[in-house]
Amino acid sequence: MTQRQEQTLVKLIEILSDGQFHSGTQIGVELNLSRAAINQHIKKLSALGLDVYSVTGRGYRLNKPLQLLDEDKLASYLSREGAANMVLERIVGSSNDVLKTVVKQSSQTAGFAVVAEAQTAGRGRRGRSWSSPFGTNLYLSMYWPLENGMSQAMGLSVVIGTAIAKTFAEAGIQAVQLKWPNDVLVEKRKIAGILIELEGQATGPATAIIGIGVNLSMPEWAARDIEQPWIDLEQALGGNFDRNEWVARIITAVREALKIYQNQGIKPFRDSWNQFDAYQNQAVKLLMGAHAIRGVAVGIDEQGALLLKRDGKIEAYHAGEVSLRNDEATSR
Incomplete structure (x- = not known):
């Protein structure tokens, strides 16, 4: 999408942001677009996650108003x-x-x-x-x-x-x-x-x-x-x-x-x-690549690493390729 096309698309969104119907004629005049060009831009709105209604004789409107950032x-x-x-x-x-x-x-x-x-x-x-x-x-x-x-x-x-x-x-x-x-x-x-x-x-x-x-x-x-x-x-x-x-x-x-x-x-x-902490004192499983490490989450250390209690010892694990899941098995 060129910068000019993006600017036109943003202006179209601003017009429709009130959630009211706007006729194709009105939009065409404001944006200097043909009816065919308007239809193409409406399709692009769907790709951006906007749901647009089109009603013959009334024009276009969003399914609900947008509160745009300003x-x-x-x-x-x-x-x-x-x-x-x-x-x-x-x-x-x-x-x-x-x-x-x-x-x-x-x-x-x-x-x-x-x-x-x-x-x-x-x-x-x-x-x-x-x-x-x-x-x-x-x-x-x-x-x-x-x-x-x-x-x-x-x-x-x-x-x-x-x-x-x-x-x-x-x-x-x-x-x-x-x-x-x-x-x-x-x-x-x-x-x-x-x-x-x-x-x-x-x-x-x-x-x-x-x-x-x-x-x-x-x-x-x-x-x-x-x-x-x-x-x-x-x-x-x-x-x-x-x-x-x-x-x-x-x-x-x-x-x-x-x-x-x-x-x-x-x-x-x-x-x-x-x-x-969502997992404080709960049994958890850390996934580190193909490896799973089980223990009890007991907070974080002074560097933000996760602290796990395993076999009576506290071990620190840093961020990276690590994800945290609830786990029924507990190692103490």
Whole structure:
């Protein structure tokens, strides 16, 4: 899709975002498109996760209104400095990839963020795809420099997850939990995930690209391919909410957590993590490639590693190709 086609598509979405019918004639005049071109763009909306109704004599409308992200509204909820240190994109391949390009092309300050309305190539950990329909969820990538090398990123996903969990809990959401190392749960269903990608040197200057996906108002049909139980903020709050305000809340919480982590490390977050830990004192199974390791989860250490009690000893396991599952067998 060319940049011009993408711009036209975004304008079409903005026209339809009110959830009302708009005639083909009206759309054609506003966008300078033929009826055939309009039909082609409507088909592209479906690929972005938008459900469009077409009724003869009335025109086109979305199945429900969209609450689009708006730079001015975001700025009203962020500090002046915070609002200036971000960019809002409508459609990207991956927000992490966009941020990597921006950082390479120009110097950015810590906490610089890319926020997108949709991703066409969103990804999670271990190469999994991340469902990214337009105008419903949050796709956020944040830049954080690591002056002392990649080792400085130890436990970073724990810090980010804790910041998001606390934000949810402070808003009155019940049953918020954290699943090591990078998932936020509500009622044992996933609501947010974190993907951290590192670039640079092991012991010299490096960069953390922190990708965060949060289910805000996930369409049921868009979640058909999600292989695990999920929930969104709309369900968790029990009603409508201000999407711009919540995006600003999460950006602010993550930036503040990163500043604390930079100065004090993971120690200030360990107690909070233990409060939210979904597997505290439970029998679990760690999958490390083809190997399964069983034990009892007993929290995290000062580097954010998972602590397992096995055969009477406490062993630490770091993030990487590791996933955590409930397990009936217990090794003590």
